Amino acid sequence: MPHKTFFWFFFPSGLAMLLFIGLPIISSFFQSLHIEPEQILMEVEKCDPFGCKTETKVDIEATSKLQEEQPLGRFNGLGTYVDRNHLAFDQIKEAWNNSSSMSDFIDIMLNLPFYKALLFTLTFCFAVTPPVVVLGFIVALSINTLTKSLKGPTIFGVILPMIVTPLIGSLVLFWMIDAKGILGSTIQYLFDDPNLSLKSSSQLTWITLIIYGIWHNTPFAFVVFYAALQTVPQDPIEAAIIDGASRYERVRHIVIPHLYPVATFIILICLMDNFRVLEPIIGFAAEGVAQSLSWMIYNDLRSENKMLFGSAGATSMLTIIGVAFLLTPVLIRTWREFRTER
Amino acid sequence: MKKLLIALLFSFVSTSAFAGGHSPCGVTDGSIKILANEFTTYRIFMDEVKSCAGEGADFSVTHSVDHNKLQVAALSANPAEFSAKLVTNGSITTLMNDNLLRPLDDLVAKYGSALQDNQKIVIDGKIYAIAFMANAQHLWYRESILNDLGIAVPSTYEEVIAAAEKIKASGKMANPYAGAFKSGWNVAQEFVNMYLGHGGEFFKAGTAEVSINNDKGVAALNMMKRLTEVSNPDFLTQDTNAVKEEWESGNVALMHVWNSGAASLLDDEGDQMIKADTRLANSPSVGGGSVPATTLWWDGFGIATNTSDENAEASFRALLGAATSTEMANANPNATIWLIDGYSPGDTAGPVVDAANRGAAPYPSLPYMSLLHGALSTEIVEFLQGNESAEKALADVEAAYVAKATEQGFL
Numbered sequence: 094m095p096h097k098t099f100f101w102f103f104f105p106s107g108l109a110m111l112l113f114i115g116l117p118i119i120s121s122f123f124q125s126l127h128i129e130p131e132q133i134l135m136e137v138e139k140c141d142p143f144g145c146k147t148e149t150k151v152d153i154e155a156t157s158k159l160q161e162e163q164p165l166g167r168f169n170g171l172g173t174y175v176d177r178n179h180l181a182f183d184q185i186k187e188a189w190n191n192s193s194s195m196s197d198f199i200d201i202m203l204n205l206p207f208y209k210a211l212l213f214t215l216t217f218c219f220a221v222t223p224p225v226v227v228l229g230f231i232v233a234l235s236i237n238t239l240t241k242s243l244k245g246p247t248i249f250g251v252i253l254p255m256i257v258t259p260l261i262g263s264l265v266l267f268w269m270i271d272a273k274g275i276l277g278s279t280i281q282y283l284f285d286d287p288n289l290s291l292k293s294s295s296q297l298t299w300i301t302l303i304i305y306g307i308w309h310n311t312p313f314a315f316v317v318f319y320a321a322l323q324t325v326p327q328d329p330i331e332a333a334i335i336d337g338a339s340r341y342e343r344v345r346h347i348v349i350p351h352l353y354p355v356a357t358f359i360i361l362i363c364l365m366d367n368f369r370v371l372e373p374i375i376g377f378a379a380e381g382v383a384q385s386l387s388w389m390i391y392n393d394l395r396s397e398n399k400m401l402f403g404s405a406g407a408t409s410m411l412t413i414i415g416v417a418f419l420l421t422p423v424l425i426r427t428w429r430e431f432r433t434e435r
Numbered sequence: 436m437k438k439l440l441i442a443l444l445f446s447f448v449s450t451s452a453f454a455g456g457h458s459p460c461g462v463t464d465g466s467i468k469i470l471a472n473e474f475t476t477y478r479i480f481m482d483e484v485k486s487c488a489g490e491g492a493d494f495s496v497t498h499s500v501d502h503n504k505l506q507v508a509a510l511s512a513n514p515a516e517f518s519a520k521l522v523t524n525g526s527i528t529t530l531m532n533d534n535l536l537r538p539l540d541d542l543v544a545k546y547g548s549a550l551q552d553n554q555k556i557v558i559d560g561k562i563y564a565i566a567f568m569a570n571a572q573h574l575w576y577r578e579s580i581l582n583d584l585g586i587a588v589p590s591t592y593e594e595v596i597a598a599a600e601k602i603k604a605s606g607k608m609a610n611p612y613a614g615a616f617k618s619g620w621n622v623a624q625e626f627v628n629m630y631l632g633h634g635g636e637f638f639k640a641g642t643a644e645v646s647i648n649n650d651k652g653v654a655a656l657n658m659m660k661r662l663t664e665v666s667n668p669d670f671l672t673q674d675t676n677a678v679k680e681e682w683e684s685g686n687v688a689l690m691h692v693w694n695s696g697a698a699s700l701l702d703d704e705g706d707q708m709i710k711a712d713t714r715l716a717n718s719p720s721v722g723g724g725s726v727p728a729t730t731l732w733w734d735g736f737g738i739a740t741n742t743s744d745e746n747a748e749a750s751f752r753a754l755l756g757a758a759t760s761t762e763m764a765n766a767n768p769n770a771t772i773w774l775i776d777g778y779s780p781g782d783t784a785g786p787v788v789d790a791a792n793r794g795a796a797p798y799p800s801l802p803y804m805s806l807l808h809g810a811l812s813t814e815i816v817e818f819l820q821g822n823e824s825a826e827k828a829l830a831d832v833e834a835a836y837v838a839k840a841t842e843q844g845f846l
Contacts, residue, residue, distance in 0.1 A: 129844040132532070132802065134643075137559035141524060142566050142733045142774055143797045149641070150558065151802045153534040167844070177838040184834075204823070204831065272669050287609060290668035295820060378672040381618030381816035392813075395504040398529045398805045404842055 118413065125173055125406030127166035129399065130159040166403065173407045178389075180411070181205045207408075210384040211415070216299065217385065218367040218419070221306035225363055226356060228307065229314020234344065236315075237322050248319070255312035263376025266305055295382040302383055305373050310366065314359045321355040322348070354430060361423045368416055386412045459487065459546045460756040465749025466493035469736075470509060471521040473498040474676070475698035476568065476770045477734075480521075483763040487756030492749060500674065502526070503620065503805075510535040515741040519750040522564055522737045525798045525805070527556070532802050536563050536737040542751045549759040551776050556735060566735035567758040568771040570695050571795065572628060573718040573729060573786035577688040577709070580607060588714075592632075592658055592721040592728065595689055599665035602688050612662055613678045613690040616670040616819070623811035624730075628691075629655035631796050632721040632728020643803045643845040645836045648829040654722050656818055656825040663819055671816060685709050691718070691729075697783045698770035717789045727790045730798040733774070803845045810835040 094102070133155040139148045175182045188201035202208050236247055254262065269276040270291045281289050291297045325348055333343050371387040374380060380388065386408060393405035467488055471477050481496050488494045497517070499505060503526050509516040510530060522530065530536050538561040543550065547565075556564035574595070576588060581598065584605055589595040595612065602611040615621040630637070635651035638644060663670050667681065679696055681687045683705045694715075701710055718727035736754045738747045757763060761777035768781030772788075780788075798804075810832045818828035840846045 128842045132844040134802065134845075138557075139559075139800060140555070140557040141797070141800075142553045142569055143731055143791070145557075149801055151532045153531075157534065173842065176841070177834050204817075204827075206835065267672075272667065288668050292672050293668040293670070293820070295822065378617065380813060381622075381671050382820065384813070394508075395501075396805075396809050398809065399507055399533060399843060401839065401842055404839075 118409075121406040121409050123406075124165065124402045125410055126168060126170060126403075127163075128169045128173060128403045129166050130156065130163055131167070132156055133159070169403065173403045174411070177205065178404060179207050179407050181207060206384070206389065207386075207411070210386050210389050213299070213383050214368060214370065214385045214387075214415075217303060217306060217370050218364055220303045221310060221367050222360060222363040224307045225310040225314050226359055228311045229359065230318050230352070230356075232311065232315045233318035233322055234348075236319060251315055252312040254308050255310075255316075257309075259309060259372035260376050262309060263305055263373040266301075267377050270301060292377070292379075298377065298379050298382045302370075302373050302377060302379060305377070306367060306370065309373075310363055314363070317355055317359050318352065321352050325351050354427075357423060357427055357430070361420060361427075364419050364423070365416060368412070368419060386415065457546050459752040459759070461487075461489045461491075462749045462752050463489070463491040465743075465745040466518065467495070467746070467750045467753050468517045469496040469519045469521065469750065469754070470502055470506060470517040471496060471498050472502045473500045474693075474695060475702070476695040476767075477521065479698065479763070479767050479770050480567065480757055483757035483760050484753050487760070488749075488753035492753065494753070500676070503529075506530060507533060507535070510739045510741060513741040514743065515739040517739060518742040518746040519736055519738050519754055521734060523732050523734050523798070524800050525732065525808075527564055527737065528800050528802055529805050530737065531558065531563065535740050537740045537747060538563060539565065539738060539751065542738075542748060542755075546752060546755055547759075549776060550755070551774065554735070554758065554774050556733070564735045564737040565755065565758050566733040566774055568695070568734045568773050569787060570693055570732045570734060570771055571718065571729050571787045571790045572624075572691055572693050573727075573790060574716040575682070575690050575692060575696070575700070576714050576716055577712050578714045579712050580611075580688045583607075588716050589689070590717065590719055592629075592662070592719045595719055596661050596665060599662075599689055603665060608686065608688055610665060610667040610686065611688040612665040613667065613673070613681050613687040613692075614662060614670075615673065615675040615678050615692065616659075616663060616666065617674040617677070618671050618816045619674075619812045620808065621674050622671070622815060622819070623808045625659055625691075626655060626811050626815060627798070627808070628728045628730055629658055629721060631730060632724055632726060634724055634726065637799060637804070637807060638801065643840055645807055645833050645840075647807075648826065648833055652829045653825040656815060656828060658721055659815075660819060660821075660825075671819065682713075683709060694783065694787050695771040698767070701769055701783070715783055715786050717786050717793075718795065720793075725793065727793050727795045729790050729795050731787070731791060731795050732798055734771075803840055803843075806839050806843065806845070807832075807836050810839065 133152040134149050135152040136147050137150050138145055174180055177184055184205055185202060188198050192198040192201060203212055232251060236244060236251065239247060268274050271277045272281065272290050277291060280291065281287055291301050329347050330343055333347060369387050370385045371391060374383055374385060374388050390405045390408045390412070393401040393408065469481070469484070471481065477498065485494055506520055506526060507529055510520065511533065520530065527536070540562050543555065543562055550565065554566045555562045556566055574589065580602060581588065584601055586598045586601055589598050599612040602608055614625055616625060630647065630652060633651040633655050635647065635649070635655065637647060639646050667673065667686070673681070675692050675696070678690055678692055679700060682690055682700060685706065697715070700713055718729040720726060721728045736758065738751055759775060761775055764773035764775040764778035768779065769783045772780060772784045814831040814835050815828050817823045818825055837846060
């Protein structure tokens with residue numbers, strides 16, 4: 094394709110990306126450099142059904158005047174990025190100097206909100222993605238061998254977890270794993286422990302969330318693999334059958350190499366999706382034990398006070414950097430494959 | 436004929452109740468959009484608001500347990516998403532911080548002749564909200580279970596735990612105690628109760644500097660931990676509504692929930708055996724203190740700043756009609772403690788009155804209290820799971836609060 098044609102072909106989507114992805118990112122970045130203007134407090138008399146007393150209140154006039162002067166808020170540079178709720182450099186330095194052992198240091202570090210969230214986010218990403226790819230492949234292979242009449246209904250059944258809205262899916266499972274729910278009480282019965290609760294311990298909650306993640310993401314991998322399986326060339330397979338290759342050998346030496354680029358694509362999308370995990374945390378009411386980076390943004394914007402745009406912006410920037418780090422190896426690999434194919 | 440009778444009766448009632456001022460009900464223009472918390476008493480109140488607004492008004496109400504998290508964003512927009520918000524002494528401060536509620540003095544002068552003085556929430560000389568009910572958390576118990584085991588009604592948390600352990604040992608129930616320990620607003624509220632019960636102060640006097648990492652804070656957390664040990668293992672996911680469901684399923688013999696819970700716990704739905712066995716008790720004190728470990732709350736309504744005067748007036752009239760409705764109050768005497776003129780309290784009011792008499796504090800109406808509440812809501816969870824020490828948890832709360840308060844400009 095000549096460069097000029099490519100440019101005009103790409104221009105509309107490039108413009109849309111700039112407007113709806115590029116500009117919001119730049120705007121979030123600017124917001125993340127600012128914090129709210131100083132709140133000016135005053136003492137006033139407050140009366141309610143329980144009596145009158147003198148209490149502190151925000152001086153609205155003085156504070157809104159400050160706000161008009163600085164609509165973005167006070168400039169704070171990278172202050173929000175390094176405060177305790179984000180990268181927490183001061184706390185880490187202190188922990189490094191004061192901790193007696195490496196495990197002590199790691200304990201302190203993982204107690205800080207950002208690192209706690211990062212640990213869960215990465216664990217979720219790397220625990221969910223490989224099983225999703227493997228399961229998706231196995232399911233696609235199995236369904237590919239079904240007779241035509243059975244294929245349709247089976248495919249529908251398999252992609253159901255993807256169709257269900259994530260929040261609803263996690264809420265349904267949340268009630269099923271309740272101590273009185275069908276799964277919860279079955280597990281209690283199997284382990285013979287009436288106090289076993291999937292919701293009360295961090296580890297079990299993490300495992301539940303990961304299993305939910307696999308359940309929800311597998312259909313995506315299945316759909317892509319299934320589509321790719323239809324493109325596997327039949328000639329080498331027939332030749333292999335004539336040569337006496339077993340089914341395993343055919344899959345191992347013909348199908349898998351053919352599907353390699355597709356697998357890379359699935360891994361890429363899955364990592365990206367799972368890095369943004371949010372809905373299951375809300376659905377499973379797991380905020381107490383499992384927080385992700387997206388949840389931190391959500392919490393800043395839906396807290397019981399003023400929305401913390403600066404803090405949310407800083408977490409968003411860090412999330413983008415995180416996604417970029419995570420995807421670099423896969424992207425490099427794709428680039429190499431692309432080069433060699435040419 | 437019957438219709439005429441009702442109409443006559445209604446006109447008689449409304450003239451007698453609102454003699455001397457403009458009648459608030461029968462709104463014909465303007466739109467009324469209300470954001471409110473979700474519990475039975477509010478549903479009763481909203482039915483009255485709707486009937487007061489009348490057929491002609493454009494009326495909608497959104498009930499949500501997440502109302503606190505929605506309110507600032509929804510009322511900051513101009514025009515605001517809602518024309519009115521049901522507020523409490525807890526949630527009003529965040530709205531006041533951003534000037535999101537308008538002064539109501541003019542509207543009160545025009546329509547508010549039936550209001551009692553203690554219904555007016557006056558801040559710096561201006562009325563910003565109208566209260567219609569008072570509420571507090573207190574103890575509830577199952578009389579037959581306590582009687583069977585010869586347990587006296589607990590008056591301290593130490594006795595609550597002893598009682599719960601006795602019930603557990605008897606094999607009647609596996610997890611006899613319940614409180615709203617859901618991570619988030621609820622678990623933080625339990626800490627607020629317990630800390631005040633120990634006589635603690637949240638901030639250094641007159642400043643936004645937090646000080647909860649002390650003996651009282653540690654004692655409060657340890658008491659919460661002991662309570663969760665006699666609760667359902669899923670306690671971190673149970674809010675007030677979930678606790679009430681546990682109660683109605685007969686899984687719990689002692690619980691600490693809102694007085695307004697009577698509206699659903701003592702209604703005609705659900706297991707009537709359990710209802711007949713349900714008793715209310717005063718809120719327990721803790722750690723040898725005399726003050727009950729609970730907070731006093733008023734519930735009322737405020738009108739959005741960012742809404743048209745027409746909508747503000749329409750919303751005010753409909754809400755005021757309900758907030759001065761003696762009939763609604765007396766038809767539902769046990770739904771809560773109404774602050775409405777002419778209301779004669781039902782038999783469930785006792786524990787709230789007792790809490791007030793014994794010196795329970797109102798929930799602190801400080802501009803930065805919600806930030807501390809937010810920090811508590813996630814940072815004490817790990818302690819309750821046994822993963823960190825009480826001192827560590829409180830230090831985390833303080834650090835999280837300082838970071839947020841700095842970003843908001845309070846420190």
